[in-house]
Amino acid sequence: MDTPWIYRMRIFLLISPCLMFFVACGESGKKEGPAGADSTPSAAAPSGDISLEQKADYTDLYAAQGTCKLTSAQLAEALGVEAGRAEEKSNYNGLCAYSAMHDDGLTVRYQIGNEMWPQDIVRDNIRSAMEDELYDIRVSETGDTYISRHPAQGFLLLLNPNYGNPVKISYNYLNPDGPRPTEAQKEAIRQNTYKIANYLIAHYQK
Numbered sequence: 103m104d105t106p107w108i109y110r111m112r113i114f115l116l117i118s119p120c121l122m123f124f125v126a127c128g129e130s131g132k133k134e135g136p137a138g139a140d141s142t143p144s145a146a147a148p149s150g151d152i153s154l155e156q157k158a159d160y161t162d163l164y165a166a167q168g169t170c171k172l173t174s175a176q177l178a179e180a181l182g183v184e185a186g187r188a189e190e191k192s193n194y195n196g197l198c199a200y201s202a203m204h205d206d207g208l209t210v211r212y213q214i215g216n217e218m219w220p221q222d223i224v225r226d227n228i229r230s231a232m233e234d235e236l237y238d239i240r241v242s243e244t245g246d247t248y249i250s251r252h253p254a255q256g257f258l259l260l261l262n263p264n265y266g267n268p269v270k271i272s273y274n275y276l277n278p279d280g281p282r283p284t285e286a287q288k289e290a291i292r293q294n295t296y297k298i299a300n301y302l303i304a305h306y307q308k
Contacts, residue, residue, distance in 0.1 A: 224266055
């Protein structure tokens with residue numbers, strides 16, 4: 103007659119092959135991947151790439167020179183007004199001021215000139231504007247330049263990541279004795295600055 107110890111040993115020897123079979127089946131059912139890899143793919147981190155495919159050489163546009171970027175006739179063309187309604191008023195080392203009378207009788211002073219920024223500051227400004235929801239930053243009609251509007255002062259900057267010295271376009275109203283511009287007129291002037299910006303970029307394409 104078997105003792106309890108021998109009986110337990112016989113049971114163990116009988117079930118051991120079954121246990122080993124189930125363990126082997128479980129291991130074979132696992133999908134193997136690279137060591138340390140997570141089975142859930144992680145989202146790609148933002149690259150921070152601000153480069154744009156350049157359509158032209160804009161060296162002259164971003165060169166800080168003593169001449170105006172546009173003539174009075176060219177500014178009138180950009181704004182869509184008669185040539186005689188735009189006039190160059192001053193030129194201070196390439197920072198040029200113009201007055202333009204629009205069809206609604208509102209006279210606006212536009213200023214166009216370069217800011218003295220190195221290329222790395224231009225790139226930093228593009229990234230900062232993209233991260234700040236208060237800024238309106240968009241790509242030009244040519245697709246190779248950023249146009250950024252300052253949220254408080256309203257001026258535009260032509261920011262090309264391939265160049266320093268961005269072009270600044272600002273404006274104010276020259277109607278001290280007349281009625282204040284309406285909100286619709288103010289918005290029309292803001293849109294006119296985009297017309298000037300896109301005209302400048304297209305004009306200096308080489």
